Each structure stands twice: as C-alpha cells, then as structure tokens.
Amino acid sequence: MTTIEGTKPAAARKHVQVVPEYIVEIVSDSGEGAQKAGQTLGAVSAKMGNGVWTVEIIPAEIKPPARSRAGASGIRVRIGASTVTNTGDEAHLVVALNEQVLYGRIDQQAYKAGTIVLLENKWAHDPRPEVRAEYAAAVAAFRAQGLDVREVPLEEACQKTAQDVRVGKNMFVLGLLCWITSRDLDKAMEEVAFVFGKKSQDVIKKNQDLVRAGHAFGEATLEQRFEIPPRRTDQKLLVLNGNQAIALGVMAAGIELVAMYPITPATSASHHLASAFHKVGGVVHQAEDEIAAIGFAIGASYAGKTACTITSGPGLALKTEFLGFAVMAEVPLVLVLVQRGGPSTGLPTKVEQGDLLASLYGQPGDTPKVILAPATIEECLHFRMPVMVLTDANLATGVQPIPRPAVDADWLAPPIDQSAWQNGVPAYDWDRDTGLSPRPIPGQRGGEYVLTGLAHTTNAKVAYDPDSNQLGCDMRSRKLAVFGESLKPPHVHGDPDGDLLVVGWGSTLGAIEEAVDRARGEGHRVSSVHLRFLSPLEPGLAQIFARFLRVMTIEINYSDAPGAPHGTAQNRRLAQLAAVLRERTLVDIDCWSNVAGQPIAPGRIHAELVRRLAAIKGGA
Amino acid sequence: MFCLKDDWELEVPDRYFTLEDYEGGAARWCPGCGDLAVLTAVQRLCRDEQLAPEKTVCVSGIGCSSRFPHYMKTYGFHGLHGRALPVACGVKSRRPDLKVFVATGDGDCCSIGAGHWIHAIRYNMDLVVMLFDNAVYGLTKNQTSPTSPVGLHTNTHPRGAWLPPLNPTAATLGFANVSFVAQTVDWHPAHLHAVLKAAYHHKGLSFVRILQRCPTYTSDVFAEMQKDAAQLLLLTGGDNPELDAATLRTFPNQRAHDSRDLDAARQVADQQLPMPVGVLYRNPDRLCYEEFTTVGLDMPVADKLAAVQREFDKFAV
Numbered sequence: 001m002t003t004i005e006g007t008k009p010a011a012a013r014k015h016v017q018v019v020p021e022y023i024v025e026i027v028s029d030s031g032e033g034a035q036k037a038g039q040t041l042g043a044v045s046a047k048m049g050n051g052v053w054t055v056e057i058i059p060a061e062i063k064p065p066a067r068s069r070a071g072a073s074g075i076r077v078r079i080g081a082s083t084v085t086n087t088g089d090e091a092h093l094v095v096a097l098n099e100q101v102l103y104g105r106i107d108q109q110a111y112k113a114g115t116i117v118l119l120e121n122k123w124a125h126d127p128r129p130e131v132r133a134e135y136a137a138a139v140a141a142f143r144a145q146g147l148d149v150r151e152v153p154l155e156e157a158c159q160k161t162a163q164d165v166r167v168g169k170n171m172f173v174l175g176l177l178c179w180i181t182s183r184d185l186d187k188a189m190e191e192v193a194f195v196f197g198k199k200s201q202d203v204i205k206k207n208q209d210l211v212r213a214g215h216a217f218g219e220a221t222l223e224q225r226f227e228i229p230p231r232r233t234d235q236k237l238l239v240l241n242g243n244q245a246i247a248l249g250v251m252a253a254g255i256e257l258v259a260m261y262p263i264t265p266a267t268s269a270s271h272h273l274a275s276a277f278h279k280v281g282g283v284v285h286q287a288e289d290e291i292a293a294i295g296f297a298i299g300a301s302y303a304g305k306t307a308c309t310i311t312s313g314p315g316l317a318l319k320t321e322f323l324g325f326a327v328m329a330e331v332p333l334v335l336v337l338v339q340r341g342g343p344s345t346g347l348p349t350k351v352e353q354g355d356l357l358a359s360l361y362g363q364p365g366d367t368p369k370v371i372l373a374p375a376t377i378e379e380c381l382h383f384r385m386p387v388m389v390l391t392d393a394n395l396a397t398g399v400q401p402i403p404r405p406a407v408d409a410d411w412l413a414p415p416i417d418q419s420a421w422q423n424g425v426p427a428y429d430w431d432r433d434t435g436l437s438p439r440p441i442p443g444q445r446g447g448e449y450v451l452t453g454l455a456h457t458t459n460a461k462v463a464y465d466p467d468s469n470q471l472g473c474d475m476r477s478r479k480l481a482v483f484g485e486s487l488k489p490p491h492v493h494g495d496p497d498g499d500l501l502v503v504g505w506g507s508t509l510g511a512i513e514e515a516v517d518r519a520r521g522e523g524h525r526v527s528s529v530h531l532r533f534l535s536p537l538e539p540g541l542a543q544i545f546a547r548f549l550r551v552m553t554i555e556i557n558y559s560d561a562p563g564a565p566h567g568t569a570q571n572r573r574l575a576q577l578a579a580v581l582r583e584r585t586l587v588d589i590d591c592w593s594n595v596a597g598q599p600i601a602p603g604r605i606h607a608e609l610v611r612r613l614a615a616i617k618g619g620a
Numbered sequence: 621m622f623c624l625k626d627d628w629e630l631e632v633p634d635r636y637f638t639l640e641d642y643e644g645g646a647a648r649w650c651p652g653c654g655d656l657a658v659l660t661a662v663q664r665l666c667r668d669e670q671l672a673p674e675k676t677v678c679v680s681g682i683g684c685s686s687r688f689p690h691y692m693k694t695y696g697f698h699g700l701h702g703r704a705l706p707v708a709c710g711v712k713s714r715r716p717d718l719k720v721f722v723a724t725g726d727g728d729c730c731s732i733g734a735g736h737w738i739h740a741i742r743y744n745m746d747l748v749v750m751l752f753d754n755a756v757y758g759l760t761k762n763q764t765s766p767t768s769p770v771g772l773h774t775n776t777h778p779r780g781a782w783l784p785p786l787n788p789t790a791a792t793l794g795f796a797n798v799s800f801v802a803q804t805v806d807w808h809p810a811h812l813h814a815v816l817k818a819a820y821h822h823k824g825l826s827f828v829r830i831l832q833r834c835p836t837y838t839s840d841v842f843a844e845m846q847k848d849a850a851q852l853l854l855l856t857g858g859d860n861p862e863l864d865a866a867t868l869r870t871f872p873n874q875r876a877h878d879s880r881d882l883d884a885a886r887q888v889a890d891q892q893l894p895m896p897v898g899v900l901y902r903n904p905d906r907l908c909y910e911e912f913t914t915v916g917l918d919m920p921v922a923d924k925l926a927a928v929q930r931e932f933d934k935f936a937v
Contacts, residue, residue, distance in 0.1 A: 278915050278916065299708060300710040303677070303710070384655055409922075448693055450690050452698040461645070
C-alpha cells in the first residue's frame, strides 16, 4: 500500500467514487453473524436516506460443516441512490470469511469479472497443509475467473479489539463495509446500540468498538471507497423486512390472536409478534401442530375475534381440511402463507412461488376464497382482509425502507356485536344476488345456530338434498364474484401496447420492472403487469393482453422448458399463474420460470426478454 | 321486628330458562343410544345453572356423538374429525364469558385427535369435555376404535380386535397440568348429572369419560356392567358430588377416595372391574391458559391505537 505523505486529513487522500448503487455481500460459515452485520448495514443505509434491499443467504441446516460450499451463509445488501426494489444482479464487492463458501455463490452467478473479493487470508497460514492447498487453489481459481481477489488479514486485525474473534468479526466487517460505502459512522453506532438493545452496555460498547476498528482498518489499508448519494425525501419511513411488516399489519388490522406452529421461513413473523403483540392487546398462540393452529384461529373467529394463522407450504398442506371448512362454514380467517421451495420439504429456506395452485385448488370440493399476493414489503403491511396472503421467503427476510402509513383507529376491529339478533333472520340469510349474509356471533341472543362443515340450509340445518348444496355453493362463489367487482384493472408498467407483456406476482415485482425498463431503454416494445389479487383476478386482463403480440409470465416455480425431451404443446406443464391466466382469459400465455430457490436477478430477466423479443420479431 | 335495609333489592331474573330452551332439533341417534341420556343430562345442567343459551357453545368433532350440538338450542360448532378441542380452546381464548361444552367420541378424541387431547389437557382452559366412549366407530359403521376391547368383532377386525385398548382416564392422568378427571356411565342418570355438574363447577378443563352404550354395534360391551351394579365402584368423598340416599343405595360397591391425590387417582384409573365412577382427580390450583390468552381484552381503543403507533415507530428512520 502506498500513501502520500502530507497534511491532508486521511479520508481526503483516498479516492472516493460516487456511484448510483453498490451491492455488497458478506459470506461466511453459518453462525458468524454475517446476517446481523448486513441487516445493520441495510438499516444504517435506509436511515441515511438510501434505497435498500437486503436478502439473506441461508443454508438449510443450522450448523452445516465449516468451510463447505453448501454451508454458505450470509447476506447481500443492495444500496441505491434511488428506490431499490430487488436484489440486483452481480455484487460489486464481497467480504468472504473463507474461500470455500465463495464457490457456492459463484455457482449462483452472484459475481462478475471485476467484483472485489476481500478474502480472509488466515487460511493461507493454516497449520493443516490441505487447508493451505485448498485456499491457494481457490485464490488462483477466483482470479482466473476475473474476480479481483484481495487477501486481507481480517482476523488478525480484529484480534486487536475482540476477545473472541469468532463472535466479533461480523461487527468488524460491518465497520469495514461502512468505510467502503461511506456510511455515517454515528448512525452505525446508534444502530448497533439498537440491535444489541437487550444486551448490557458492556456488550454494546464492545460491538461499537469493533465497528470502529473495522472502519479504521479500512481507512488504514484500503485505497478506494464509494459513495451512494441519499435520496431526498420528506416522507416518514420505516425500515423493516416482510415478516415484520406482516406483524405490524396484523396489529394495525386489530387482529388480536395469531395461532401458529413453527415453520421456516414463516416463523419470524410470529417472533416479532411474540415480542410486541401483548403491548397492543394481542396474543400469539403456539399450537401443538399446524392443524390445531388453524382450528384455534377458526374457533376465535367463530366467536367474533377474527384471527390469523401464519404458515409455509407443508403447513398449508396440513391446514387444508380446516381451510375448506372455513370456506364452507363462512368463517372469516386470515391465512398468511410465506412460500418456500417445494415440493414436500423441498428448500425450506429458499424462495419459490409454488403454492398458488395449492392455495386456489388444494381443498376437496369447490372452495372459493380471496387470495392476495403482496409484491413489496410495503404491501405486506397494508393488506387486511379475511383471506389468504401469499408472500415468500424473499419478502420474508428482505429489509427495505417503506413510507410509514398513518394508522387509523378505523383499522382496528370494532368491539364484537353482542346486541340481540334480529328475530327470524336465519344464520345463512344469503342475499341471492350477492351471496352475502350477516353472521350471528355467540353471545347474540336469538342468533343461536350450529356451524357445520356439512351441507346446510339457510337455517344452518344439515341438508343432504340436491338443492341446498347447490345453493350454498352458488352463494359462496357469488361472494367472490361480488368482491371481484370492487377491484380495479391492474396498472400496466410501460406502454399500454407492444410486442411483449410480462405478467408477474409477488416478490418479483422490482426485478421484472427493472428488466423491463432496461429493455425499454434499448428501444424494445415490452411492458409488464403485476397482479396483487390472484383470486378473484383483477378485471380487464383479456383486454390488456389483447394489445400485445405475446404475453408471458415470469415466476419462481416449476414449468417444463419448451422443447424438453418428451414435451409436446399439450403436455407441457406451465408455471402456475400462466395456467390460471390461460384458463381465465383463453389467451395463449407462455411462461419462464425456475425452481433454483433464488430470487430472479433483473439481468437474467432482461436477457430472457431480449431473447423472446427477438423471436417475436423473427416471427418465431 | 321485620324490616328491609335501604339498599336491599330483590333479584328477579328477567329470564327463566326451562328445559325447552335448550332443546334443539329432534335427536337422530338410534333408539337406546346412550348419547340421548347425556343430552338430557346436559340440558338439565344448563337449566339448573340457568345458562343463557346465547352464552353457551357446544363444540364437537365428527362421529355419532359429535352430532350433539345440533340437538342443543345453544350456539354450536360441529367441526372436523378429531379437531373439537383446538376449536373449543380458540373459542375460549378471547371469549372467557362463553360457557363451552365439548362433545367428542373415542375415535375423535383418542385416535385422530389424540395430539390435541394431550395439549388441551395441558392448556387447561375452562371447558367441560365429555368423552362419549362407546368403544367403536359407529357413524362409519362398526370399525375398531382405540378403546375397543380385545376380541371385539368389527368390520376392520372381523376375527376380533387385536390390540389392548387405551384407557382414557389413565392416559389423561398422565398428561401435564391435568386438573379434573371423572368417569361415569350413561345408564345412571343421577350419577351422570351429578358428575357433569361437578365438572361444570370446576375452573379448568374437566375431562369426563362417559361409558356409553351403542345398541347397534357394542350392545354387549357394557351389558354386564349395566345389569350388575356390583361391577361399578362408586368413588365417594373428596370432590365427589353428594348423592342422595336413594342414589347411593344403587351402588353396592363404594370406596372413599382422595381426589386430590394424583397417585391414588392413577391407581383407581387403572382399575377395570369393578369400574370406578366418580371424580378421580381434581386440582383447582392448576394454571389455566386463559391467564395468557385474554391479555388486553379490556384495552380501550385509544390505548390500543397509541400502542400500535409506538410499534410502528420502532422501525422509523
């Protein structure tokens, strides 16, 4: 390292490059605290006014073997000068605490030629010859791929401050990254104090010292740093992840009971609720199993306190019978489904949008219900209805700044109606036009009835005659149609007509729109639509689709690749939204999807769009 | 000298409930079914306790006995097979003002819903849980249940049931936080009523196993016991209900039992002949889950709104 002797303050001697965005990763073995460091960096950046998106890199096991490719644990933080809506393409810089975990991320195309790798160099001096050999081979391989590998004595430097480097290095790395990305060190200190708020002052100070040491290490040893200018906004912002947003949404909706059973990646929403729900008069019930969780919630809803249950794919499978029951008996319920990779136990910590069809059709018989898909962390917070809410592992753990909603007393549930029931009105007094009916709540005198999952008459009496079941099914379906009339056609991002329309749902919003904008900037006639309502669908889709030459969905779930062995136009199994849209609109909708368990990067979407557009223009 | 205090008021109830106020649809159980006796006993109990029908909820699962709510004129919840207990706990969680009765069968509670059984006992919410134990699956037409005696001929074990039956009272007495376990029979209306009344007055989950005759499929299982009262052992003393002399005379076997002694209760529960009837165990000091689930029920809206705002501001930049 060379420095210029002189009187200028140290920082001014360094080269500061102003960039519109910067993507950093920390990759390590599990348990080294990379996620905490990254989330803190994201929060500091959001508080400085930058756009931010974080995504955790989580191995499936709690303690995978150290220094293994599959054990890569960590986090990506994308910091922008303007709003950031997705995880982005390749990272600009990665801090790696060992070389083996980097292989896994390279396989996932996380980096490009020129990506700076700050690699812990202690492995070069490891007493085990095979470790030294592996390290040397990795460094050579990474360099051969064009990565800008810089070997750094992280642990050695950290040891000067920390008693236990194994648990302290993450904060050291946070300080280093704060220097590299020109973060406000005072804000970083405040954030560390907040993150360790439950610990002693001594622990907080030790961690703050480590951040300062990492920052000083960057200052002393690195030549170049980056500055990402903040946005100008007068809006009040909140910084939180999707699961925290769901938890706040539950509180703001006046829901008083969440019944759940532990399941990844849905559990953290309950964690946040468990720590704060009592302060707003609510309770988290950890049930003995997934079935009991939804049963408990339905019991509370039946008694007048609309409740919520939170789960992920395998939990949904177990809740299926009760979900159908709630539809049949017309009990309100909020079911939040944080989707993960499937089928079966699948990829518990990874992202997928594979539960749409299971949500729509997973129950025996006809079970019309409302299904929503928030596309952003902000939307995770705002939806509040007796419905299924499908989020995914990407939204669940990503941290983002969002405008702070002004919570209104009207959002809170009113006290339950305990006035006398109107004489003679049956329990299912279906309005034949809308399917709607008032619901007696236990405690209402004169409203006594027996809720049943058996076919029933308007009086809630068990009925096996053909007309009663037909009427009940008609009425429940009509409710959904009437609800659909309250929806507006979706917004088209880009021009209202063109060569190609991309349709998406859920957490892919930002990546799709970024890719569409890039392609449009290159002169391509491509637009996108993002659906928030999947049942009923937002209206006017066929009319929107008709103004484009081709329509395709981009989803994170399974579809047969076109031209796969044994594939035909008839037997090709399509991505789930594509199948639903074809059924609803009779438009020949194509799809592009995968089950890699990763958020789809905008660059990959862009490349696919360009390929498709070329095919359309070529008359293919 | 007779006089009234100034603040004296005569409490005249504005409503008086008769048995008819609890009688729902005509029961469609088989003639001679023990469920009919339990239905009558519960209706009598509701009348005696003057429970407002709109404040009373009967929750059940699926099976013959789970038709119970349909025959009561209270609120009812005829749910899913095996799942009566989670629903009942959910009802109670935010509505401690409701009186909740649970009707469940031996298949419903001890087989498909066994997981919920264990945990509902542990939650110990203020419920009266009636296990209608007829030792067979009746609604699905004669299959072996977890309480079927060895050798019972059923459609799934036509050469006789293979496995020893599960003992519901002994099992329940092994679950954590158990607070009330009783046993009675459908063919002794006075004892049935007295035990259900004791269960109703216990705060916490009262688990009452009712030996219940199925005239269609298991008419033999309890026949001897019904004919020969010496096959029953009446538990007396402790938390057992006071029975009148005439009723006491119908039990040739009686034994004083300390229902606060869990070890004694377990010993009695293991006994099959004579079959113990009465309150096997009661502990009024067990923790009830409502202590936690009812938090904030009385929170004013303004306080709640302010608290929600504070939770949002924790994430403010």
